[in-house]
Amino acid sequence: MTMQVQISPKTRLTPDGADGTYQSLAEEYQKVRSFSEYLCEPLVTEDYVIQSMPDVSPTKWHLAHTSWFFETFVLAPTVSEYRSLHPQYTYLFNSYYNSVGDKHCRAKRGLISRPTVEETYQYRAYVDEQMLTLLEAIDAEQLAALAPVITIGLHHEQQHQELMLTDIKHVFSSNPLLPAYRERVDVRGVSVPSLHWGAFTEGISWIGHAGGGFAYDNEGPRHRQFLQPFQLASRLVTNREYREFMEDGGYQRPELWLSAGWNTVQQNQWTAPFYWEQRHGRWYNMTLSGLREVDDGEPVCHVSYYEADAYARWADARLPTEAEWEVASMTVPLEGNFVERGLYHPAPLDNSSADGSLQQMFGDVWQWTQSPYTPYPGYKPARGALGEYNGKFMCNQYVLRGGSCATARSHIRRTYRNFFQPEAQWQFMGIRLAKDV
Amino acid sequence: MTMQVQISPKTRLTPDGADGTYQSLAEEYQKVRSFSEYLCEPLVTEDYVIQSMPDVSPTKWHLAHTSWFFETFVLAPTVSEYRSLHPQYTYLFNSYYNSVGDKHCRAKRGLISRPTVEETYQYRAYVDEQMLTLLEAIDAEQLAALAPVITIGLHHEQQHQELMLTDIKHVFSSNPLLPAYRERVDVRGVSVPSLHWGAFTEGISWIGHAGGGFAYDNEGPRHRQFLQPFQLASRLVTNREYREFMEDGGYQRPELWLSAGWNTVQQNQWTAPFYWEQRHGRWYNMTLSGLREVDDGEPVCHVSYYEADAYARWADARLPTEAEWEVASMTVPLEGNFVERGLYHPAPLDNSSADGSLQQMFGDVWQWTQSPYTPYPGYKPARGALGEYNGKFMCNQYVLRGGSCATARSHIRRTYRNFFQPEAQWQFMGIRLAKDV
């Protein structure tokens, strides 16, 4: 991963990079690291161990892997005679960095009872102590050299914080007892504003990260694209709207679906978004606050690309491209229902907020775009292991934009490119429509 | 499951049934139940949760399921207005009793973090309290009616005690850290006595349980079989002998194998017994005391029926039938290396013990016989759910005899029929040879 920015030591080192306030890297490090542990507070020991499908990792593994990242990419190359807490942790907690060495099979992360949860926290504490000692010891020049990779490590940890939430949701949903992660205040919306279309004109636009703050390598190089005129929906698709699609035979009509999507629907017998189930004629969905009746006003969530695409076709619209989304996002402030709000669930749009501008562009749910995840023109991954961070996944995935209710506010950018396979559903994923003019 | 015996209340109620000493059912209940908890002492919370393959159950599940058994077959039908501790435990902890209702999918037992380990122990305590209250309350006639099913419940729990050990061994072996369950004293044998053959003459023999003590329904009816003359090996096959087979190309020569066995060898790339691995040119095996170098004198263990059969063919011998084994077992006392000895591993035979009689007939490892698991002539499973205990598994499995180092001494009988698929390896399974005359 190449850094897009020149970093002056002790300045502009926040993962956010947007507000520009001064904050020492050590403080930022502690803030991000402790937020991971805050997210684990509702869990009991047993919850940390389980991998409910190959895409899911045990919470324990997330906690260890994010520590391994700092150990492998900061401490080991920097601290002379650095010793890991355990000789096999390197093997156990590598995710996909082939350059770093062999790794434990991803699908078997749930078979490891030891190290225990307590030992995992000891491993975190050990790494933190080493990291803070290091940051204390080095001079400005050394800090300037290390800051980029530490900053990546913090953004990396924020990504895993989001996965911790989506993964524990899947774990809990696999338990017939359907436990709740955290109770929450109800925010049922009585009236969602009606959808209107924002218009954008044709022309050459600059896309991608411009420097001036942190960004992943896949957000650049900044470059020009020619865009046709297009329209973008003023808000996300709601559960009520999605249910109309279902009731109109959405899951039974092959003409609405991509061929691969239709095969997936039939093989998995999909009839509704993931986590939805019908009980006594009413729809419920599993949430991080337990099983709840589906709220009509909430943005629809946990739909795959296939479902988003089929819904758009049914609605006589389409999904936006990622360039369209990025251009449109410039018109609104970067704010929304992020993880800090503590809902852990998308929220209905408040009618009173409708002022003609685009709503819900950030937070709530990741918005599927119709853009396959490809390298931007001139993209080059970094040399070395961190070059494996993004580039090698640029195949058979689609880009999502905007962040979700499980994303940290300081983690997201307008240029941020998330990506998942078109059949993935377990992230907080939803739909915003676009149209040709 | 039909009981083979008439039980007088307060008499002869031990799971053993063999020694005939008086012991109250309540005492026996407490003894067996607490032994399950004793076996869990070395475990940490995380260990209880994991299912490392579909055949394995989490320790937590074993603890709950054995309690569910008493709840379902004793408390619920007997205690008026009995309430389970949780309405869904019936669903979660049913193993395979279709008559009792729906059940949680076997392969998903490892996805359940709640109830927690602590709650599982509370569930056990709740069932125990109810059971002991019941036993206190009832009169002799009622006890006589309940004793058979309680006795089955205790034997059932002993079977699960053995599975708890073999399953946690598999769980630990799936962890690259290879944790140890319990340290143990070394009992390496310097010299194993040479093998000789015991001779048995032809004729009609009575086979099966004769009454007078507890037995499973599959051990009866007692009946006659005509046996040809045969010879039985004086002791189990050792690791040293099995290694000669390996070094003679045993796993590369299709002519030594059953066709289905050869397919299994090739698909799974078997080259040694389960749990064996080669490091730096030497053979090690995973044990409940961690990874240890293979001891030449120990009985070979964790071999499938296919391997036992191929070894026998290589050795110009065969496996015994279960009838031959049962007849031969009458010549020696029922004693051996059982779970109470605390080794949790088969032990080398002490040379000094060789007196010409059959050795190692009980304990150490279950001995594969060449007999498919079929009903004895006149066998009828009981009406009701307990009829599902044995009969419905009489297909594509082979009978094993004699118990193992993970079996309770009080659980085993000469007529006891254990059974597994021919490819199973994760139990303590080994080889005794037989020959035609």
Place this chain on the structure above:
Amino acid sequence: MTMQVQISPKTRLTPDGADGTYQSLAEEYQKVRSFSEYLCEPLVTEDYVIQSMPDVSPTKWHLAHTSWFFETFVLAPTVSEYRSLHPQYTYLFNSYYNSVGDKHCRAKRGLISRPTVEETYQYRAYVDEQMLTLLEAIDAEQLAALAPVITIGLHHEQQHQELMLTDIKHVFSSNPLLPAYRERVDVRGVSVPSLHWGAFTEGISWIGHAGGGFAYDNEGPRHRQFLQPFQLASRLVTNREYREFMEDGGYQRPELWLSAGWNTVQQNQWTAPFYWEQRHGRWYNMTLSGLREVDDGEPVCHVSYYEADAYARWADARLPTEAEWEVASMTVPLEGNFVERGLYHPAPLDNSSADGSLQQMFGDVWQWTQSPYTPYPGYKPARGALGEYNGKFMCNQYVLRGGSCATARSHIRRTYRNFFQPEAQWQFMGIRLAKDV
């Protein structure tokens, strides 16, 4: 495969071996070989090529493999400088003889368009010419040496004749056009005699082939078994009776099934015998004469062991053991609806034929026994490749007795042991009931 008999040259060399009439081996060879070709007369070139499931082989392959057998086990070891018609036929047409060399993957037999059908017939003609030249040339001593393996080759070919019929039936059933193999005269039975029970007393019986004619090695050694008293049904179970089982929820009631059987029913969504389908509320079954309405009076056919076992349990009976069947078969002549009759389908029992003796013991459908396919006491497969003929399949299969409407009369014996996996359905397999006294 060891021969059970001493053969005098030019005498008693028929595959039957039972009638004792004189016939030269060459004549018998020609008779059996030409019958294979007679069975192919209704086929067009395209029919010969297809493998509709891994268990099925293309007709072309059967024709070539049976020729390969003579080439490999008679010509190559006997004729000096024998050359096969093509250097790769040895590889292509070996079925499962590991000792003979590498072989083409069984599941890929349907991917071979060349050699063509015409070339395959040329291969047969080439082998026949070589064989007949050989038989002409040798003296009585040499003939005595070769006769056993040639006789096996002829029985082997008869086995493949039966498979050619059952396999082409499966091929045709996989085609939505449902072609007919041969039209046939209708033999619908108006009234099937009611079932009664023949009684047999307990005692020691001799089982297995006694010598005096050809037998496979798995039919011996002849030996003693102790049988309990038993009863055997006077005739086969009919379609009408089997439909009562279906209408009584037979396929929905787990308590009627072996555990492995119930899993198979659910995974494959079985609701009726193989080849049955419902159209407009009536049951039809695919036959070698095309799709026909199910005839109530015919013996039920194409049921697995699991279905036969479940039916028997529902009928409050059981399947016979193979020893019981063999003992009972001595009471009736060896005659029935064999392949020579040209029906290629089981026939309803004619009421007038009911004279109190056992009916339909031979021909019509192979009768599942409850006996797993195991070696008889003292069984030893031959040294060399022909030792792979039988013994290595003695695992996870059940014995069937009596032959079927696709078996040659001269191929069957009272001691004949056929065997298939308990889930197999595509052979002509049916049910005869037994009972304890």
Place this chain on the structure above:
Amino acid sequence: MTMQVQISPKTRLTPDGADGTYQSLAEEYQKVRSFSEYLCEPLVTEDYVIQSMPDVSPTKWHLAHTSWFFETFVLAPTVSEYRSLHPQYTYLFNSYYNSVGDKHCRAKRGLISRPTVEETYQYRAYVDEQMLTLLEAIDAEQLAALAPVITIGLHHEQQHQELMLTDIKHVFSSNPLLPAYRERVDVRGVSVPSLHWGAFTEGISWIGHAGGGFAYDNEGPRHRQFLQPFQLASRLVTNREYREFMEDGGYQRPELWLSAGWNTVQQNQWTAPFYWEQRHGRWYNMTLSGLREVDDGEPVCHVSYYEADAYARWADARLPTEAEWEVASMTVPLEGNFVERGLYHPAPLDNSSADGSLQQMFGDVWQWTQSPYTPYPGYKPARGALGEYNGKFMCNQYVLRGGSCATARSHIRRTYRNFFQPEAQWQFMGIRLAKDV
């Protein structure tokens, strides 16, 4: 599928559309249809039946399906009381048009022996007769209405002609006898010109089909794209160059591969292009003229997107985008080694032909681009069944450009977009490199 052009009857109706010569639609129909049959001349009946993997269709099926296309989309809607030759052909020969009705499972096309090859040719003849009668009977207005769909039908048949060649190649390669389809003259190249780079400047380009002749709907709408400056290799990558990649550990170095590509390499144990095998230390490849030693000068062929992408990374280059390729293709005439040349294999580039311009842009091998197959801005599939032709496959596939040695010259266009999954290898697929400036 919408037609991009206004067609005047009797004018400009050729599938080519490029040369503008007059040719009646009936003549064109006969020319294309008879070419399918010409391609089948080397086949024997058995060859037509086989489906060697799910992606492959039997030749017989291709011949019938292309006839079904005219029957379904021209004859049935036009000719009053049109009757198909057989009521079930509609079901058997539908490929993927859900709107037209149920269809036979793709993976089971190789299980159908009837209709026979002869009957399939009768079906073709029947359709041809009906089509020609129709074309004779209609007036200019009716012809104008039908011409677009007939023209699609002819292009559709040309696509299947290419598949017939690639599929029969796979069928023959599945046969250990490795039959040859057609012998061919050898065109081994002694010296391939060295590779140089053509330079292209940045700017807005028009992409897509401009009207004026036939095109598939996915080639439009014509639209603008902004391109960065780029360089394009003057010729295709050769076998010699690809072998350098192999010898440099190309298939063993994960850093060269996309993550999904590396998984595919490991699962399938790829070590060379498809159809390559090593014998006695030399590389051979299966061709339509049988097994031949790999020719260093030929363009590398039968490589997946993953291999093309890894090769480019190893060569410090990248694959072109489809827009780059299309823009560059304007600089050279549309000519090359197409199917009419009769090689059925890519040919080495003749050194004498090197004049500084781009070589091998058309024919030889389809050239992988780095562009996922997505809709062009404003793309709308047609209403009705032909709308299923292209659009529903726009997911998880990559675009290939330029045609191959199995493509008809009259079928290809500069704007032509072929597409396959990144793991596909069995088409004639190769590599042209590009570079950033």
